[in-house]
Amino acid sequence: MTTAAPPPPRHQDHVLYEVYVRGFHDGNGDGIGDLAGLTQKLGYIRDLGVGAIWILPHYPSPLRDDGYDISDFRGVHPDLGSLDDFARLLDRSHALGLRVFTDLVVNHTSADHPWFQSARLGPGRPHHDWYVWSPAPDRYRGVRVIFSDTETSNWTLDPACGLYYWHRFYSHQPDLNYENPEVRAEMLSVARFWWDLGVDGFRVDAAPYLFEREGTSCESLPETHAFLRELRRAADSYETPRVLLAEANQRPDDLLPYFGSGDEFHMALHFPLMNALFLAVRREDSRPVLDVLRNSPALPRDCQWAMFLRNHDELTLEMLPPEERAYMLEQYGASRGSRLNLGIRRRLWPLMLGGRRQIELLHGLILSLPGAAVLYYGDEIGMGDDATLGDRMGVRTPMQWTTGKNAGFSDADPSRLYAPVVTGPEYHYAGVNVEAQDQKPTSFLNWLRRTLKSHRRTAAFRGPGIWPVDTGNPRVLAFTREAERSVVLCVNNLARSVQPALLDLSAWRGRVPVDAMGGARFPPVGSERYLVTLGPHSFYWLRLEEG
Numbered sequence: 001m002t003t004a005a006p007p008p009p010r011h012q013d014h015v016l017y018e019v020y021v022r023g024f025h026d027g028n029g030d031g032i033g034d035l036a037g038l039t040q041k042l043g044y045i046r047d048l049g050v051g052a053i054w055i056l057p058h059y060p061s062p063l064r065d066d067g068y069d070i071s072d073f074r075g076v077h078p079d080l081g082s083l084d085d086f087a088r089l090l091d092r093s094h095a096l097g098l099r100v101f102t103d104l105v106v107n108h109t110s111a112d113h114p115w116f117q118s119a120r121l122g123p124g125r126p127h128h129d130w131y132v133w134s135p136a137p138d139r140y141r142g143v144r145v146i147f148s149d150t151e152t153s154n155w156t157l158d159p160a161c162g163l164y165y166w167h168r169f170y171s172h173q174p175d176l177n178y179e180n181p182e183v184r185a186e187m188l189s190v191a192r193f194w195w196d197l198g199v200d201g202f203r204v205d206a207a208p209y210l211f212e213r214e215g216t217s218c219e220s221l222p223e224t225h226a227f228l229r230e231l232r233r234a235a236d237s238y239e240t241p242r243v244l245l246a247e248a249n250q251r252p253d254d255l256l257p258y259f260g261s262g263d264e265f266h267m268a269l270h271f272p273l274m275n276a277l278f279l280a281v282r283r284e285d286s287r288p289v290l291d292v293l294r295n296s297p298a299l300p301r302d303c304q305w306a307m308f309l310r311n312h313d314e315l316t317l318e319m320l321p322p323e324e325r326a327y328m329l330e331q332y333g334a335s336r337g338s339r340l341n342l343g344i345r346r347r348l349w350p351l352m353l354g355g356r357r358q359i360e361l362l363h364g365l366i367l368s369l370p371g372a373a374v375l376y377y378g379d380e381i382g383m384g385d386d387a388t389l390g391d392r393m394g395v396r397t398p399m400q401w402t403t404g405k406n407a408g409f410s411d412a413d414p415s416r417l418y419a420p421v422v423t424g425p426e427y428h429y430a431g432v433n434v435e436a437q438d439q440k441p442t443s444f445l446n447w448l449r450r451t452l453k454s455h456r457r458t459a460a461f462r463g464p465g466i467w468p469v470d471t472g473n474p475r476v477l478a479f480t481r482e483a484e485r486s487v488v489l490c491v492n493n494l495a496r497s498v499q500p501a502l503l504d505l506s507a508w509r510g511r512v513p514v515d516a517m518g519g520a521r522f523p524p525v526g527s528e529r530y531l532v533t534l535g536p537h538s539f540y541w542l543r544l545e546e547g
């Protein structure tokens with residue numbers, strides 16, 4: 001079933017498209033999106049202009065945490081299809097030039113996993129030592145509780161064996177015991193199982209939490225990094241090396257070690273920069289972004305950030321200082337109903353109150369800042385959310401394809417859908433859908449396709465570095481990117497009003513700025529500061545060409 005992958009990865013050039021398979025397209029009419037349905041829609045994803053898809057957990061699971069609670073690491077959830085369907089998805093994706101990333105959940109299993117069911121029979125029973133036990137809930141005191149809305153402790157008493165087990169997430173997700181070499185060997189074997197099938201990379205879930213040590217935060221421990229480097233060595237053993245993307249919601253200083261010396265992760269999701277972008281646009285101030293860039297150290301060769309705006313979780317604010325977090329909650333989390341843990345459970349468009357220019361600007365930023373951009377399914381057509389659904393389900397509603405039955409997501413009776421289609425007045429699928437946006441040249445979807453095309457054609461975006469440019473105006477963020485002897489100047493107006501910027505382009509005297517989107521040529525850079533005027537929330541990508 002092994003399939004040939006596209007040419008060697010230039011993972012740093014990719015735009016990834018994050019797909020919630022359950023919500024994307026239903027191939028068998030049972031009301032639940034599946035791998036066959038996704039396979040039918042790969043052409044749409046390819047035509048968007050992205051290089052890879054990342055699918056959320058596809059494993060057998062009781063779905064108490066929407067699939068992040070895995071009960072068999074080598075299978076496919078029957079709702080989503082079979083291993084054969086998975087292989088077909090890989091084949092078709094590779095034929096279209098799309099790479100496939102999946103989620104690898106390394107830290108924990110479902111309590112329903114046969115390992116845990118055996119483990120809880122007591123010490124000495126098979127797999128007992130695959131989990132972390134204690135006779136009393138008094139080890140690793142002071143370690144933060146992540147799902148603070150639902151869990152009060154990282155320990156839960158298992159009535160079957162009378163011992164407490166350790167869990168960093170829900171109490172139905174016991175942590176694996178990474179001290180045990182059998183656990184480490186098994187998880188490496190699970191990784192190889194999917195890589196052998198043709199999976200191109202993993203987004204590694206909850207990477208910081210693998211090992212525990214008394215007297216520490218039990219996060220990002222040296223032992224955890226050592227295991228992750230072992231995972232990387234396994235990834236590198238393939239002729240087409242497999243790519244590792246870290247989910248590590250940590251401060252910038254603590255993120256750098258996840259790249260090791262280029263021998264750990266290839267990419268890491270940049271949570272601090274995501275927070276800074278939302279702050280900057282609301283405060284009309286470039287400084288939060290510049291601060292994060294200043295504190296984002298140079299990465300080892302061939303490593304890169306993954307930039308994103310929204311994803312399948314709440315917009316998490318846990319890494320912000322309390323004062324900025326309060327500001328964000330006040331500005332973006334208007335109603336209490338949209339708060340979750342330390343974040344806001346909204347999709348991008350409702351979060352930005354449908355402000356198209358701001359949304360374009362934010363996309364311009366994640367595409368032009370160094371890193372691979374990650375788009376979340378549905379944001380490209382301006383989908384809304386459903387705040388009446390619990391937990392994070394409100395941002396995981398069915399993809400809206402057409403004005404037809406169930407928005408073209410499924411042929412099933414509407415009462416059988418895994419979640420209702422969005423029918424609120426502002427984001428009703430009758431208006432917000434792929435078909436409608438496809439036909440309309442001015443739609444956001446078509447804007448994004450054109451922008452992704454310009455992005456691909458701008459070689460300078462493939463370089464790792466970024467050089468801030470002084471603008472004389474804190475509301476305007478400007479920087480250059482360089483690669484393969486090409487240079488692009490990016491100028492972004494974070495304000496809702498027209499702004500001037502006097503750019504210090506002394507390093508580029510004589511160059512001619514050329515708009516990367518429309519091709520218009522600007523006057524050459526002279527000896528004075530270079531004046532650019534920008535409309536509300538507008539941004540320019542200007543190639544600096546030799547005169």
Ligand code: MG
Nearest residue numbers: 026028032034
């Ligand atoms: Mg189905």
Ligand code: CA
Nearest residue numbers: 175209210211
């Ligand atoms: Ca752990």
